[in-house]
Amino acid sequence: MSDDNMKMPSFSEIKYVRPSVQEFRECAMSTRLKLMAARDPEVVEAAIMSFEREMSAFDTACTICMIRHDLDTADQFWTDEIDFFDENYPVVSELSAGVYAALLHSEIRPQLEERFGPMIFRKTQNQRDIVSSEVLEELGEESSLETEYSQILSEADILFEGKHQTISTMTPFLESTDREVRKKAHQAVSDYFMSNKEKFDEIYDKMVHIRTTIAKKLGFKDFVELGYKRMERYDYDPEKVKTFRDNIVKYIVPITSEIRRLQKKRLDVDRLYYYDLPCLFVHGNPTPNIPKEEYFHTGCQMFAKMFSKEPSFFQVLGEHDFMDLFSRQNKATGGYCASLLDYGIPYILMNANETSDDVATMVHESGHAYAALRSIDSSQFIECLSPTLEACEIHSTAMEYLSYPYMEMFFGEAADAYREQHMTLALLFLPYGCLVDEYQHEVYANPDMTPQERHATWRRLEKKYQPDIDYDNDPFYEPGGAWMKKEHIFTSPFYYIDYCLAQVCALQLWDLSRKNTKKAMTIYDHLCSAGGTKTLIDLVESSGLESPFSVDVMKKLAYQVCDYLNL
Numbered sequence: 001m002s003d004d005n006m007k008m009p010s011f012s013e014i015k016y017v018r019p020s021v022q023e024f025r026e027c028a029m030s031t032r033l034k035l036m037a038a039r040d041p042e043v044v045e046a047a048i049m050s051f052e053r054e055m056s057a058f059d060t061a062c063t064i065c066m067i068r069h070d071l072d073t074a075d076q077f078w079t080d081e082i083d084f085f086d087e088n089y090p091v092v093s094e095l096s097a098g099v100y101a102a103l104l105h106s107e108i109r110p111q112l113e114e115r116f117g118p119m120i121f122r123k124t125q126n127q128r129d130i131v132s133s134e135v136l137e138e139l140g141e142e143s144s145l146e147t148e149y150s151q152i153l154s155e156a157d158i159l160f161e162g163k164h165q166t167i168s169t170m171t172p173f174l175e176s177t178d179r180e181v182r183k184k185a186h187q188a189v190s191d192y193f194m195s196n197k198e199k200f201d202e203i204y205d206k207m208v209h210i211r212t213t214i215a216k217k218l219g220f221k222d223f224v225e226l227g228y229k230r231m232e233r234y235d236y237d238p239e240k241v242k243t244f245r246d247n248i249v250k251y252i253v254p255i256t257s258e259i260r261r262l263q264k265k266r267l268d269v270d271r272l273y274y275y276d277l278p279c280l281f282v283h284g285n286p287t288p289n290i291p292k293e294e295y296f297h298t299g300c301q302m303f304a305k306m307f308s309k310e311p312s313f314f315q316v317l318g319e320h321d322f323m324d325l326f327s328r329q330n331k332a333t334g335g336y337c338a339s340l341l342d343y344g345i346p347y348i349l350m351n352a353n354e355t356s357d358d359v360a361t362m363v364h365e366s367g368h369a370y371a372a373l374r375s376i377d378s379s380q381f382i383e384c385l386s387p388t389l390e391a392c393e394i395h396s397t398a399m400e401y402l403s404y405p406y407m408e409m410f411f412g413e414a415a416d417a418y419r420e421q422h423m424t425l426a427l428l429f430l431p432y433g434c435l436v437d438e439y440q441h442e443v444y445a446n447p448d449m450t451p452q453e454r455h456a457t458w459r460r461l462e463k464k465y466q467p468d469i470d471y472d473n474d475p476f477y478e479p480g481g482a483w484m485k486k487e488h489i490f491t492s493p494f495y496y497i498d499y500c501l502a503q504v505c506a507l508q509l510w511d512l513s514r515k516n517t518k519k520a521m522t523i524y525d526h527l528c529s530a531g532g533t534k535t536l537i538d539l540v541e542s543s544g545l546e547s548p549f550s551v552d553v554m555k556k557l558a559y560q561v562c563d564y565l566n567l
């Protein structure tokens with residue numbers, strides 16, 4: 001996005017044309033041939049750059065299509081276009097893998113590495129390690145099992161107080177300040193999962209076996225090894241992640257016990273049951289004191305102050321229709337930020353509906369958007385514009401903390417309650433994220449466990465990470481069923497720890513911002529503008545933060561957070 005607003009198109013002006021797979025194929029083939037024959041780095045660069053433009057155009061068309069579809073899910077035109085991309089994106093990925101393979105095997109690779117940097121080579125090699133024609137059938141089976149699980153979950157029909165509800169429309173009842181309501185709501189969700197338990201067990205069992213087969217066929221010891229490759233963990237391994245989880249158990253779990261003790265006192269209950277946990281405050285969670293129509297305007301002012309720049313990036317994006325903030329009929333749920341690579345402009349989609357989540361989500365997605373804008377020139381390769389997923393989540397999570405001093409603008413007198421809730425939820429999340437992670441390590445290291453053994457494993461680990469949870473003998477949760485509610489466990493294996501690693505990096509920025517805002521903002525900007533040119537630890541350390549695996553960092557943060565929350 002240029003500073004000169006005149007040149008920037010608005011989202012509605014951007015034309016969509018379905019890209020030609022045939023033209024893409026021809027470009028990929030000719031690039032591949034050029035790369036194989038070239039002895040001159042400049043020739044290679046020219047060839048690969050023109051291929052990058054094709055890739056960028058294809059990706060941009062796909063992103064436009066996804067956004068337009070999500071803005072109006074009832075429009076059949078976009079549904080058909082989505083089908084086109086679902087069918088053809090794998091073809092395009094395979095063709096581009098062929099091009100990069102030629103780069104990897106180039107006779108002048110050392111000169112090319114010097115010219116392009118090591119990252120594109122590492123990524124290409126990684127990609128080659130995780131896919132091969134021998135496992136295509138199994139990959140197809142894996143993905144249809146994932147779709148099957150998500151489908152069942154999205155069609156969940158929970159009868160609650162005479163009305164049909166989905167998992168997500170149950171949320172307000174699960175958090176209700178009325179204990180009877182939330183108890184019944186939690187029981188209704190538990191009943192739903194209990195009645196689908198066998199089906200979910202069967203799907204997961206098949207997933208574990210198919211993933212293990214894929215891993216073995218590709219030459220890995222087990223799916224843990226392949227899972228790490230898939231998540232592009234270039235500079236840390238399961239051993240390091242174990243140390244991270246141990247640090248959380250030692251330094252964060254005791255804090256969460258204290259949070260729960262105080263919550264029990266606040267709610268004035270004899271025992272804090274599992275259905276009490278989402279209700280942190282007696283009077284409910286803080287909500288914005290401005291109408292949602294003012295979110296954008298207030299956001300513009302906040303980001304202008306935060307970055308000492310007017311108009312802020314947020315304002316420029318909004319004025320050009322690169323965001324759609326409110327929930328409505330026929331709009332996809334959830335929230336995300338997606339980049340239109342050809343234009344170098346990110347798009348923010350979310351579903352605000354006047355809850356405290358609105359502001360956190362808007363700020364979170366804006367963090368992704370800011371990083372996308374800052375990193376647009378960080379690499380010649382579109383694959384290296386964004387870092388690996390944990391690092392992307394630092395951009396967004398850190399923005400949530402950096403916005404703390406401005407929360408009065410959204411919450412007025414409830415700003416303190418908002419910050420307390422936000423920080424509390426962040427702390428409670430850390431052990432939960434580690435629990436999900438250790439569970440998956442156990443499952444994939446022992447793929448022949450029976451479903452019952454998996455449930456018992458979950459319950460055992462739950463006691464380690466969430467020692468205060470009291471299921472009141474619920475027939476689904478007590479024997480260890482809670483993991484079935486976590487979609488990531490089924491559809492994105494080993495992803496979950498990323499949020500925890502990002503959180504620990506973002507908390508370092510929070511801590512620093514209280515003492516030296518300017519320095520924190522400089523580090524944040526550095527992190528964002530580096531894009532995907534570095535691996536996680538390299539990126540974090542070269543920006544001026546410490547590795548999230550450091551025990552000293554964990555100790556220090558635990559102390560600062562206790563102080564902040566008056567624990």
Ligand code: ZN
Pocket residue numbers: 364368392393396
């Ligand atoms: Zn995010």
